[in-house]
Amino acid sequence: MSFLDTLVTTFHLLTTRDRYLGTDGIGRYLLQHVEYTVVSLLIAVLIAVPLGAVIGHTGRGAWFVVGTSTALRALPSLGVVVLLVSTQGISATWLVLTLVVLAIPPVMLGTLAGVAGVDPDVVDASQGVGMTGRQVLLQVELPNAMPVLVGGVRTAALQIVATASIAAIVGLQGLGQLVINGVYNRDVPQAIAGAILIALLAVAVDLVLAGVQRLLVPTGVQLLAGPRRTPVLLRRGPAREGTPA
């Protein structure tokens, strides 16, 4: 099949309505992929944000965050999922667990960097007006940390969407199923269709979180950032500590 034929077939595959219906339809795979992503991201945020915030607030234990992040990152997700499923049986729990482990480092580092990076004068001032440590953290440090914090969450989300593709290899489907089917059956257009959908989902999730970021970052903090040197759209890339997945 020529290059152009392949692309035409892929396009046809992606634009045929019937392809999206049924238990082996693209729609179901997409839904599963979104489900895995949302559940894992929520759990990771619930674990990592409080940890990062408390450590950033007290200024103690940053070594713990950096150390665990490196250690967790060093684990290949594919290996973890495959091992869990081989020993414990097929269950979405193992996939979600792996994705949570994957997402914790960027969220925790983002929260820590955000909270620890708040201007010390601002923190002093809030203590000066009589705020308790808890109030300082919740009312001053966290709102100020929001841009960096959500940056970490966005990185995590991208990694989760990309890595959730491995669900297919252990029988949990998701959009990776199209890629795996395509590769195993030498059906190149199907593999590419899967790859394109995963990439589109990643972009969509990132855009949604960019919207969330706008809502969560208080106007005051947005103003504080001052005139932007580069266009907003370009600046809101993944956080610095981010990695592709």
Place this chain on the structure above:
Amino acid sequence: MREYLSNAIYRSQLIDLFFQHIYLALLPVLLAVVIALPLGWAAHLNRTATAVMLGVSSVVYTIPSLALFIILPLAIGTAFTSTINIVIALTLYTVALLVRTVVDALESLPGPVLAAATAMGYRPLRRAVTVELPMAIPVLVSGLRVAVVSNVSLVSIGALLGSGGLGLLFIFGLNRSFVAPQIAALVLSALIALVADALLVLAQRLATPWLRVRSAS
């Protein structure tokens, strides 16, 4: 596990894949350093270039690795299973990460030091190589550490398409319900990442003696 490791064929396969994994994860880092340093420096000199390069690198970042591993061979005409795809894809990611890091690093340098170097008659290129680059090392290494550790993990994803590295053992073990090769590959993969990370930290310490003097005083 002992049975698995005592089988000579399995053992030699494991060793081969181990070295292939190291090669596939680290070669892109070397290539990316060579590409990203001049790119980042050029971006640093020109605001428009900074915006464009940071924009492009964010976009590259958003592409999931599995998608890139599939689309790349089609674009450049290699086979799905070719390890070249892995090298190119990981180089792309690492360049995207490092360009950002280089720009950050160069922007974080203290102005008075650069002014002093200029006043001493350093031309821009010499100043970049002998003053700016060494001072940017801590930030550069932090970027490199992230790149190396994540590359080691991404090489495994390539195994889904049948290219090399320890990831192949995950699939092999899964298809045969054979846990030993999975554990071996998992441990070795984590080991590569952690050792490479530790080596980078060590290299940074050796390359920036002035930082130790400052913290000791």
